[in-house]
Structure formats: structure tokens, C-alpha cells
Amino acid sequence: MIPLDNEYTDLVPDSEFIEDVIGNAEDEFGEHYRSKYVSQILAASEMLSKEMLKATGREDVMDLQSPYLNTKSHNKDKLCGWLETACCILNQFSTPLLSCAQKKIDHLTEELISHQNKIIDLQEKLIEKKDEELGAVKTAVQTTVQSEMNSYSTVLRNTCNEALAPRRMRPH
DSSP states (O other), rough: OOOOOTTTTSSSOOHHHHHHHHHHTTSSSSTTHHHHHHHHHHHHHHHHHHHHHHHHHHHHEEEOSSHSSSHHHHSHHHHHHHHHHHHHIIIIIHHHHHHHHHHHHHHHHHHHHHHHHHHHHHHHHHHHHHHHHHHHHHHHHHHHHHHHHHHHHHHHHHHHHHHOOOOOOOOO
């Protein structure tokens, strides 16, 4: 049961939500961090802010400061009600949800780092394989060039020997 029950906190689920977020935040976060809770908390907060802005005649929530709140037109009960509602929204809903979100962010960050490390390892292995392939191609090219050079050298030597060999003249 919500310790404070009014038109603002009625927008947000009750203790079932709190137990869901706080009690089960340790599991894989899938079902326990729901965007609908965020929108409900924002709606409750926005309604409270709008009422306070209207009552103070201000337009910006940054103007909800002591000089505009501490006037005779705002009695102690009204101010206490706003404060109680704001504290309830913050302490009972926003803080547990932020805590859950932080745990999810930490978990995702760890996963990202792990995946990036795997990518780096795979890139290093790929580089090693490419170096091995390049080495094999280099060796094959060297062997082929050496073999062809030997063949060319042999052909050239035989051709030169024949060209330089004394010839007999044939009578015509």
C-alpha cells in the first residue's frame, strides 16, 4: 500500500510495483524495468508540477522556489501535501526505478565491453590468419620465381653454349 494516496500517486502502481522493481531488480531486468512505469511516474510528477505552477502563478518548474511558495495564499496544509506527494514520488517510485535502470545500464555496459573484447580477439586472430596466408603466398611466389629462374638460367646456358660453340662450315 502506498503511504500516500492522492490523485497524483494514484497514477503510479502501488506496493506491488515497488516490490517488483526493488525485489526483482537483480534478475535480467527484462520484465522489471517497464517503460509504462516511467510514463506513469512522469505523469504524476507533471500533474503535481502543473498544480503547483498554477497555484503560484509561475510558468517554469525552476521557479517553484521558496519566495513563490511561501506566501499567505498557500497554507501549511497545501504546502505539506505538495511536499509529501513530491517525496512519495521521489522516494517510493523514482529512486527505485533509477536504481533498477542503473543496474541495467551497468549490466549492458559489461556486456558491451565483453563483446568489444571478443571483437578485438577475433580481429587479432583474423590478422594472424591473413599474415599466415600472406606468408604462404610469399613462399609460393619465391619458390615459383626461383624455379622459373633456374629453368630460364638452364635454357639460357644451353642456348649460349650452342651459340658460342665452334661451328663447322658446310660446303655449298
